[in-house]
Amino acid sequence: MHYFTYKDNNLYCEDVKVGDIVEKFGSPCYVYSYRTLIEHFRKLKSAFSAVKPLICYSVKANSNLAICKALVNEGAGLDVVSGGELYRALKIKTNPKKIVFAGVGKTDKEIRGAIKAGILFFNVESEAEMQRLHEISIRLRRSINVCLRVNPEVDPHTHRYIKTAKKESKFGLSFSAARFILINKVRFFNVHIKGLHIHIGSQITEARPYIQAIKKVSTFIKEMNSAGVKLEYLNIGGGMGINYKNEKAQTPKVFAKAIVPLLKKTGLKIILEPGRFIVGSAGILVSRVTFVKETGSKNFLILDSGMNDLIRPSLYEAYHEIVALHKRPKSRQKKYDIVGPICESGDFLAKDRLMPQIRSGEYLAIMCSGAYGFSMSSNYNSRPRATEVLVKGAGFFLVRARESYLDLIKKEKFPWFL
Numbered sequence: 001m002h003y004f005t006y007k008d009n010n011l012y013c014e015d016v017k018v019g020d021i022v023e024k025f026g027s028p029c030y031v032y033s034y035r036t037l038i039e040h041f042r043k044l045k046s047a048f049s050a051v052k053p054l055i056c057y058s059v060k061a062n063s064n065l066a067i068c069k070a071l072v073n074e075g076a077g078l079d080v081v082s083g084g085e086l087y088r089a090l091k092i093k094t095n096p097k098k099i100v101f102a103g104v105g106k107t108d109k110e111i112r113g114a115i116k117a118g119i120l121f122f123n124v125e126s127e128a129e130m131q132r133l134h135e136i137s138i139r140l141r142r143s144i145n146v147c148l149r150v151n152p153e154v155d156p157h158t159h160r161y162i163k164t165a166k167k168e169s170k171f172g173l174s175f176s177a178a179r180f181i182l183i184n185k186v187r188f189f190n191v192h193i194k195g196l197h198i199h200i201g202s203q204i205t206e207a208r209p210y211i212q213a214i215k216k217v218s219t220f221i222k223e224m225n226s227a228g229v230k231l232e233y234l235n236i237g238g239g240m241g242i243n244y245k246n247e248k249a250q251t252p253k254v255f256a257k258a259i260v261p262l263l264k265k266t267g268l269k270i271i272l273e274p275g276r277f278i279v280g281s282a283g284i285l286v287s288r289v290t291f292v293k294e295t296g297s298k299n300f301l302i303l304d305s306g307m308n309d310l311i312r313p314s315l316y317e318a319y320h321e322i323v324a325l326h327k328r329p330k331s332r333q334k335k336y337d338i339v340g341p342i343c344e345s346g347d348f349l350a351k352d353r354l355m356p357q358i359r360s361g362e363y364l365a366i367m368c369s370g371a372y373g374f375s376m377s378s379n380y381n382s383r384p385r386a387t388e389v390l391v392k393g394a395g396f397f398l399v400r401a402r403e404s405y406l407d408l409i410k411k412e413k414f415p416w417f418l
């Protein structure tokens with residue numbers, strides 16, 4: 001579901017012609033639909049209303065301040081994974097009691113910052129981290145709350161790079177390691193273990209792996225209860241998939257119907273950490289065709305954006321639908337490799353894509369680029385990063401200006417011998 005539609009053969013975002021946005025702000029340009037993002041948040045909230053979850057939007061999916069603020073204003077909390085994301089969360093005045101902090105490698109500085117900010121929970125991923133949290137919290141004279149991230153060892157049937165709950169994964173604690181910490185929690189007396197956290201992977205299109213994971217965790221919770229360890233929260237992470245092509249990702253309603261009964265049975269307060277589901281289809285990357293290059297064996301559309309702007313196709317061989325901003329219904333179909341200007345063979349946005357014939361100078365929209373698009377972009381090949389625009393109704397607003405060449409070099413310095 002999203003609000004990018006054609007009217008008179010021109011692509012619109014809500015009530016704005018996308019062509020008007022590029023005319024004003026240039027290309028490449030990320031365009032986000034406010035309405036899409038808010039509706040996704042509300043859908044999730046209403047689907048899970050029976051357990052009244054705290055929904056902590058996963059900032060890594062799209063960390064633009066305006067996007068985060070739109071969701072925080074709707075009542076969302078935030079899931080952060082670094083000092084930088086925490087800084088963003090605090091900048092937009094997120095209630096710290098709605099911030100959770102995950103990640104396998106939190107540094108002392110990041111831990112200190114989060115303790116001082118008074119966040120709701122750290123999601124702890126190792127015994128070593130537990131020890132470090134304990135020591136730092138004592139030094140700061142502040143007791144802290146945590147959830148233990150357990151690895152339920154289920155297969156979420158998604159790309160191997162975004163599975164996080166396999167036995168050999170770097171994330172989380174095995175049940176036996178979590179048991180050991182819980183049974184010996186007096187050792188970490190300044191750290192209150194309030195609950196458990198799981199995150200089994202991303203772009204998961206079916207409820208089954210969640211059911212398996214929640215069942216395993218529920219058994220563990222029961223065992224801990226009988227051992228006298230009381231828990232209050234269960235954070236089931238993010239991971240809900242979207243339709244990039246024809247995945248038939250389950251809707252929040254179907255998803256909730258399958259897992260809410262299990263969540264209720266735990267009797268715990270529930271936290272969700274969705275990223276992609278909220279923002280994925282709410283964004284597109286608009287790019288101009290610099291050249292059409294036809295070699296004997298291939299037709300290439302060479303764009304003014306590439307893997308530095310959207311790395312998902314190169315990194316995960318991810319599929320993104322690509323459409324022209326201006327549709328010419330009668331033009332004949334042609335097969336293209338749609339590539340960027342970067343000096344890497346892996347720099348592509350689509351391979352062997354059948355689409356209506358395209359001319360140079362035309363603009364294309366790479367759909368469903370709102371999640372892990374800009375947030376994974378880089379300056380590789382010294383390319384300034386794209387501009388970001390948020391559309392609301394008939395209005396559009398610059399939410400990140402295009403980087404300049406000066407932005408690229410402003411932190412660099414010459415040593416004295418140069």
Ligand code: LLP
Pocket residue numbers: 058060061079102162199201202203237238239240273274275276277312316371372376
């Ligand atoms: N919670 C934790 C602990 C996570 O690690 C993640 C994502 C999320 C929540 C949000 O997951 P989501 O709802 O967005 O699936 N770059 C990859 C996705 C990496 C996901 C990393 N962790 C991609 O472009 O597909």
